[in-house]
Amino acid sequence: MRNLIELINKYNHQILFILLEVFAFFLIIQNNSFQKAAFINSTNGVTATSFLAISNVKSYFSLKSTNELLLMENAKLKSLISYQQKVSISSISASHFIPATIINKSVARANNYITIDKGKIDGIKKGMGVVSNNGVIGIVKETSKHFSSVLSILHSKSKVSVVIKKNNHFGSLQWDGKNYKKAKIYDIPSHVDLQLGDTIITSGFSYIFPSNTIVGVISDIKTKEADKFHNLKMSFIEDLKEVKYVNVCQPLKKEEKELLEEQLSNE
Amino acid sequence: MSKVTIRHSINFIVFISLQVLIFNNIFFMGYINPYVYLMFLFLLPISKKNQNLLLLIAFLTGIVMDAFQNSMGLHTFACVLVMYLKSPILLSLIPQLKNKTQNNIVFSINEFGLPTTIIYTSILVFIHHFALFFIEAFQLDLGNILLRTIASGLVTSILLIILQFFNARNSLK
Structure with missing residues (x-):
């Protein structure tokens, strides 16, 4: 002893x-x-409040470009309304959006997170999808009263089910941890005819993201003769480094779909 | 509180805020992210008597950085490692320090000269960055980790050496 x-x-x-x-x-x-955020993370009081203060100051610098973006979006929405009045097709997606502002984010690390300024009080729950006007941003990982932290699409554990717009073949999108402008797409069989610049949209299978949300375009095809699946790279349309305003999707039919699937698996 | 404690507390606040407010928002070329808060650890003295306290301070620094970066444990690991290796590295660079009886060794560019400062700073910075990027990306290839380490490490080292120049000038006055 x-x-x-x-x-x-x-x-x-x-x-x-x-x-x-x-x-x-x-x-x-x-x-x-365990994907468990300990009490020390960016949604707790001190850090989140300081991020909010920084973000408030920073937002003044980008007022002009934000205005332009809003104008463009307005125009887009107006044209959509007129289109709907003519054709009267039911709305493309059945989601309800909660607008939010990004107060902190990173793109340079292997696993990136985003903090947004809406929380439980605003109706945000774990597992909701976050999108911007030009693409998919991530999935809500943790919420506090007024803030939420989001697992960015630039995270090794993020996986999104996507569809090639022109022929409806689906695959899954995952980031390879290198360049924040690009990601890889898996599980698309090599017989599918693809070209550079083909548009990629979300499939909506999981009801996390609304279907038909644009994600990116194919930027690189490196498939060999013997491969079973395509070796694809795509570039995001949204600039994930600059994005500031996002929408959190409240899936309206998610429970119904999950209930149905549960009944099927019970049988 | 003694004068030294106050000075280091101010250093802590200044460098952590610098890191969080400015340098965490900088990404040169997509993935160069300098970690200037290391300067706080560099300015702490090397002391045999207080070595355990110094380790705990490094631990605290890491926890605070992790809270701001959402990277639980990563910075903590790297900071404690750097703090532990600080004195062995300095002693192996300047063996005559072993014979000195003084309790606190404060590293300064005036006393040790530019070449030693450059070697000492860059060794510690590269250890820190390598630990950080390696643990962060278990599954990524080594080439990518080394690229990130070298790119970010170079920028951080240069910034830290410049900061040490300023620090030396201030302490002369």
């Missing part, structure tokens, strides 16, 4: 070092495998 105490006394610095590193490592593992 006395030897042990002496040993601890002698190497207390090394022991403390190892303990702290093990603790840090434990935090990393725990946060990764």
Whole structure:
């Protein structure tokens, strides 16, 4: 026993070092495998409030471009309304949107997160999809009263089901951790005829994102003769580094769909 | 509180805010993200007597950075590692320091010269960045990690060396 105490006394610095590193490592593992945000994350009071203050200051610098964007979107919506009045097709998606502002984000890391300024009070729940006018942004991971943290599409665990617009073949989109402008698309059989510039949209299978939301265009096809599946890269239409205003989708039919699927699996 | 404690507390606030407010928003060429808050760890003295306290301070710094970056544990791991390796690296660069009886060694560019400063700073920065990027991206290829480490590491090292120049000038006055 006395030897042990002496040993601890002698190497207390090394022991403390190892303990702290093990603790840090434990935090990393725990946060990764369970997707559990510990109480120390960017939705807690101090950090989120400071992000909000920074974001308020920054938003003045981009007022002009924001205005232009809004004008463009207005025009687009107007044309959609007139189109609907003519053809009277039921609306493209059955989702209800909650507008939100991004107050913090990253694109340079291997696993990126976004913090938005809407939370439980505004009706945001875990698992909701986040989209912007030009594409898919991510999925809500954690909510607090006034803020939410979003698993960005630029995260190694984000996976989105997508469709090639011109022939309705579906695949899945995943980021490879390199360039924030590009992502990879898997599971599209190699016999499908594709060209550079083909549009990619969401499939809406999961009801997380509304169907027919534009995601990007094919920017690189590297398929070899023997491959079963296409080796595809696409570039996002949305500039994920600059995006500021987003919509959180409230899926109206998600429960109904899940209920139906549950009944099927019970039989 | 002693004068030293106050000075380091101010350093802590200044460098963490610099990092969070400015440098976390900078991405040169898509993935160069300098970590200037390391300067706070560099300015802390190397002291045999207080070595455990210094490790705990590094731990705290890491936790605060992680809270702002949503990267639980990553910065904590890298910071504690850097703090632990600081004194062995300095002692192996300047062996004559071992014989000195002084308790606190404060690294300064005036005392140790530019070449030593450059080597010392860049070794620690590269260790920090490599640990950070390696743990962050378990599944990514080594080439990508090394590219990120070298690119970000170079920028951080240059910034830190410039900051040390300013620090040396201030302490002369």
